[in-house]
Amino acid sequence: MTYEEILNANGGYQAKSAKTPFGSIERKLKDGKFREVFVIDSKWSAIPAFRQGLQDDCKFSLHLQSKQQLRYEIVEGDNGILELELEQGSYQTLEQTLETTPALVAQSEFVDGVVEGLLTIMEQLHARSVYHICFSPRNVFIRKGDNMPMLLLHGSAFSGMRNEMSLFEDLDDFIAPELKNDGVATAQSDIYSLGQLILWIFRQGNLPYEYKKVAEKAMQANPQHRFASAEKMMKQLNSLHDKKRSFIMLVAALIISAVCIGLYFELTPQTEEREFIEAAPKTPPVDEYADGYDPEFDEVLVGDSDEVDTLTAEEQKVIDDYMKKAEEIFRKRLAMKADGILSKVYNSESMNASEKTFRATSSAMSEELVKLQNELAEETGISDAAADRIASEVIGHIISEKEKAMTPNVNKE
Template sequence: MRYVMNFEELLETRDARKTTKVRLPYGYFYKRLIDGKYSNFVEFHDEVADHVAFSSCVRREAEEMSKLDDRRQLKFTPNEGGDGVYAIAVEVGHYLTFEQLLNENPAIVARKNFISSTISDLVDLTTQLNDKNIFHVCFAPSNVLVRKSGANVRLLCHGSYYMKLEQDVLYDGVEDFVAPEVFAEGTVDARTDVYSLGKFVAWLYQSGGIPFELKGVLAKATAQSPDDRYASVKDFHQALLARQSMRRTGLVGVAALLIALLAVGCYFYLLPTPEVIEYVKPVDEPIPDDMVDDESLLLDIGADADSATIAAAVQQQAYLNDSLSVDERKMREYQAKAEQIFRKQFTRAADQILSKIYNNEKMNLTEKDFLARSRAMTEELAKKEAELAKEANLGNDRSQRIASEIIDQLTSKKMKELDPDYMGIHKKPSDDDKTINTTVKNKK
């Protein structure tokens, strides 16, 4: 009887020609054709598999992981030879390492909720493992897997099963993602996973720079001493969410401040003798011409490129230089380019929003109506700033400062284009104005 492959196997067969061995810390991950079907295998490095305790470690992990009911944990079966376990057969599916994923599709980091869902999935699974005294130890991009369809997180082998091995051999090449105590033969616990997961989160953000509000959280998570870190990955995750929530609260505060400033400005203007306040034009921070005109930056994309394209180009260029590190000078250039595009996009959006109220029709309103429209306009500006800043991976302090400069400049320009004396809002006549009017009438 002829064997008929299912749909998933057909897809894997189609992609098989492109499949090569991928290096994990403990072995090479690849596909093998057996009886007309493609199966996933990890062939362990000789220097790892030769350890006398290695085979027993693999058998124990395979047995215990088979009992864990979570699709994010890959199941596997040891393959044994005359000298013990030399490989493992991994469950069916098309899997990539995160390192491969971002090399092939760097724009995925700009996809909505990609980073947050990745972190959440890793935290959920790691919390389950830690509760059973199982620790992943190394969340290096080459040691965290993802299902190609849907980009869902998967984990395979966990470091705490292999503590009897030589750790510097096991994690050769990915030492930066492993806590110091692992190499010092110290205690390995949940704080060890906090350190490594913190390094992984920082790596996810490397293309656009770590958001300012998260730097303190990541610094604590990756502290050299375990005592200075978060007690668990769950605590670490809650701290990340809290800081991100503070950023959103900060944006609301900025919106409220702008509304208050508009209200105060209108109040003083409507007084009989308003105080003249000199407008000071913000100092521009132009990007150097040689940086802006460099056609090689961001893979020759134009200034009108969308934020997803920017993120893709930045990440792709970073990986062309080094898959695990980014040249700081280049990153500054990419960041400057991203800021330039943010300025252009926000200027266009802010001009449209401000034009809704700063025009002759809308300015001839009552004070109550004017303030109501100003409040709506300010909220819309703050929402647009947050949206564009997130897409461009700019820190909130930087994006808010740029947005504030642009709003000040546009507002000043639009006010000057309107009635320079009244701004379209008729102020109350002062006593001096009344005296002058009476004198003119008497002369007539």
């Protein structure tokens, strides 16, 4: 084993350096201490425009007050090779990190930390008209110890090159379509690239609902259809996170109640055959648009707030009436479809099953109810707050009715 291989092994590194668009990270002995050094690929260090861009990026990064910015100093060797002496710490590319520890994807705090950290620095960069351009897993670094996402070199710093997109020639999937056609980097091009990174992180697993919705909008082909800013992308993601957590807490409380009923049936001695109250007959389908509800009226409800402020009392009343109708349609649809979902758990066979089986069935029911609420809220155009309120009422009522129906009639002779 060579000295370099021993050094890498002792430092917890693979002998093969991580591939990045600009070069690779190596561990070298500097002034009697081992330091993280980023070696610039020789094909870039020979280009004067690249060197100038590197100088500009270095000055910018030193003054950017962001904990996600990886700072460095430029050192040029006698052979003309450029090296970046990185700030203290140990770093790997995101690609390297997930190759060595793929289980991190299953940890929500890791994924949330990476995405939210990148959105935070993205907002700070855009405020200064700086764009990263390529959020490839080879161009995003993870600091060992706390898994902090870090950015090193920003693509827009090299706009003086004849074709700065050549820096990312092997990473086309992470470049916004408009940049491939000689377009100019914008906030929306960075948002597109981050959406692609989200899909890459979950490429071998299930994409959570909230990340799916955010990534879909971020990767729209038309830049105007993407998020207007990193801040708005962050707000949408946090809103979906909060909505999912609150709904799961509600369902969890209902499941605990159901478990208690199941244990009651399991542990209470039975002296006679159980009898259950017959379920109420299903109501016939309701014509949701019999009163003239126009689904295209949703366009009015999502207009600019400034426009709503100028509405007359009569126009406001029309909007209020439509919103009430939309909420009623949401309530009816949810009641009809949620009843079938809840019946998978609230039945004699499920209640008498083992606790492990019951919990698994209840968990699947919770996921299905969350998805149903989100889909119906989007279709009817009602707010998240209204959807949460109505769902809580409807699901609570259905569960209450099913619990009553499943309670044995102890007074019956």
